[in-house]
Amino acid sequence: MFRVRSASSFFYAVLVQFAIAVPAMADISDQEKPCTDSQSTIVNQALADAKAAIGKAIDSFKAPSSDDLARQQKWFGALSSDTAAKIQNVYETSLAQASFAQFWCPLSNDLSFKWDVGDLAAVSPDEAPGAIFLTPSFFDLGTSGKDSQMGTFIHELSHLVGIGLHPEVYGTDDALKLASSDPVKAKNNSDNYQYYVEDLIFGISTASQNSASKAKHKAS
Numbered sequence: 001m002f003r004v005r006s007a008s009s010f011f012y013a014v015l016v017q018f019a020i021a022v023p024a025m026a027d028i029s030d031q032e033k034p035c036t037d038s039q040s041t042i043v044n045q046a047l048a049d050a051k052a053a054i055g056k057a058i059d060s061f062k063a064p065s066s067d068d069l070a071r072q073q074k075w076f077g078a079l080s081s082d083t084a085a086k087i088q089n090v091y092e093t094s095l096a097q098a099s100f101a102q103f104w105c106p107l108s109n110d111l112s113f114k115w116d117v118g119d120l121a122a123v124s125p126d127e128a129p130g131a132i133f134l135t136p137s138f139f140d141l142g143t144s145g146k147d148s149q150m151g152t153f154i155h156e157l158s159h160l161v162g163i164g165l166h167p168e169v170y171g172t173d174d175a176l177k178l179a180s181s182d183p184v185k186a187k188n189n190s191d192n193y194q195y196y197v198e199d200l201i202f203g204i205s206t207a208s209q210n211s212a213s214k215a216k217h218k219a220s
């Protein structure tokens with residue numbers, strides 16, 4: 001994790017590699033670079049996939065099967081009806097947010113944009129409400145399975161609606177551990193929201209296969 005504070009803004013990001021040094025954030029408007037047509041095609045598909053998947057996640061909380069209940073406990077720990085309703089509300093708010101999210105495609109690894117090497121995606125709710133910033137590394141992600149493009153949107157959307165630990169817990173192994181060791185934190189950790197949906201849609205093995213190549217961070 002690294003920390004960046006620019007005025008009153010919070011900046012959340014996802015990494016594929018560990019951050020070593022982080023330059024100061026420039027004005028967020030510097031990063032509002034339009035996506036290319038081919039990037040936009042990918043973004044639109046991933047967004048459609050994310051919305052459909054979040055819809056299924058909401059259904060899984062409204063009328064959970066026994067498999068759903070087990071999956072919810074797997075990623076969020078023990079649930080009461082109140083905490084289940086809170087998680088459902090995060091997904092419902094994320095789904096609403098997804099409908100008016102704006103996407104920008106800044107160039108990663110270009111210090112003029114102040115991105116860190118390996119950044120995938122980021123949001124800055126205070127300075128750029130509703131905006132999701134994607135770097136070229138995002139487009140290297142797969143379209144299914146854990147750590148997918150769709151899942152990355154679910155992660156970032158959860159930040160846009162107020163989810164975020166300080167520091168965040170990343171990767172499937174640590175997210176699973178968090179659910180069993182500290183369910184309260186798991187219910188406020190974006191990767192847990194992402195992996196619950198990816199597990200629901202694609203299935204995620206419980207065998208240890210942490211995505212070490214995708215260390216992620218949040219800065220605040």
Ligand SMILES: [Zn+2]
Binds near residue numbers: 013155190217218
């Ligand atoms: Zn995050």
